[in-house]
Amino acid sequence: MTRSTTLTLAEYAASTSVERIPEEVRERAKQVILDEMASAHFGRAQPAGTLAAQYVAGMAGPPEARVLGTGLRASAPLAALANGTAGHADEIDGAHVVGGHPGATLVHAAVAMAERQSATGGELLNAVVLGYDIGVRLIEACGGLFGVKERHHLNSDFLHAVAASVASSRLMGLAPERYCHAMALATFQANGLCALFQEKRHISKAFCNGQYAMAGVSAALMAATGFEGCDDVLGDPHGLFDAWGADGAAEATTRALGTDFAVMGANFKFLRAGYPIHAPVEAALTLVARHAIDTETISAVEVGMPARALRVVDDRRMRNICVQDMLAVALLCGGLPLSESRFPAMLDDPDFAPLRARIRVLVNPLLEAQAPNGRGAVVTITTRDGRKVSEQVDHPRGHSARGGVTWDELAAKWRDAAPEQDVGSWIVGARKLDDLEHVGRLSSLFTKQP
Secondary structure, rough: OOOHHHHHHHHHHHHHHHHHHHHHHHHHHHHHHHHHHHHHHHHHOOOOHHHHHHHOOHHHHHHOOEEEOOEEOOOOOHHHHHHHHHHHHOOOOOOOOOOOHHHHHHHHHHHHHHHHHOOHHHHHHHHHHHHHHHHHHHHHHHHHHHHHHHHHHHHHHHHHHHHHHHHHHHHHHOOOHHHHHOOOOOOOOOOOOOHHHHHOOOOHHHHHHHHHHHHHHHHHHHHHHOOOOOOOOOOOOOHHHHHHOOOHHHHHHHOOOEEEHHHEEEEEOOOOOOHHHHHHHHHHHHHHHHHOOOOOHEEEEEEEEEHHHHHHHOOOHHHOOOOOHHHHHHHOOOOOOOOOOOOOOHHHOOOHHHHHOOOEEEOHHHHHHOOOOOOOEEEEEEEEOOOOEEEEEEEOOOOOHHHHOOHHHHHHHHHHEEEEEOOOHHHHHOOHHHHHOOOOOHHOOOOOOO
């Protein structure tokens, strides 16, 4: 096999180990793994999470990995499907500075395969860090989240299926040429037209992350069995770079591997809402608290955002990715507690529709110039007595540019979201992950809800 970008990635992946990962990167990866597993446990009760578990329960297969939030076990690919779907079922899972929701695919693919392989916690950590490094670089190589969406009408998270196949291959200890075949085989199983964002109930939007997780696990298993794909699915004619790549795609895919760890760009959510909504809610609630604004006195709310972020959340049919809906609820209720879902009950509140109608969303020229792919916002509230106050949030709470999160903040998040659960055991298990002899001991903490 001649050297190619695909083989370069494969050889790098096969050489990785947890011992080569800096301490701060391991710590961030542990937090990501905890947050994504908790998100799947939490999301199991949502429509997409419930449907995924029901689907998997009806399928035959060896009991290789847990379906989080249930008492079920399933084959590794099906567990990855169910957990990846539940993980993104309610917009509480993490995001990334490059965009999208890598954890909902990569963590659940890696955990399912790690359980199948009886892998150690250190091996899981290495696989997750590796998956982020490959997936995020592939998205960058294809022009970023918005580039993939605007040029190809695709949800860029599908590229994490390729990364999940690499992470799964590492957990299986495959030879580099098998990684290459797994990457090719993953492309047959992953897609995602952006029309999916037009649905109402956040079901296929969640399912696609589960499908990408299953694709990565399945591709590695197929490659191990002897299935083949083209040797260089990235660089061959009509391959991934020809189809979706931007200028300099090959260089972007391999740049700074082993020194620049993409998982450090992981962002954590503290609201059950699409990520571009977080900064507007934080800014608005800051203004209300600082200036003692009574919601009844608000005459107008102006939300300024970069154009691309605006298009993601402006007047969407899915309420938890609609900035007008979620901001109106936050103002009326004084926040968005993780343990409460306000819809559809909020629709019967007589104050909801009038306040929602007073929220106007527009492009902010300064944010558009400084951070066109960012998640910042400027909120201006005008009251009936003529007062006008503004607040800018460049990066919402939990964003990597604000330092990410502490373990105490993660513990508080999940105690708020799931007060009935033993969150303390989740935190202890995740923090000791690199000493864990079997990943199943961690996943066993995320079993059937009481």
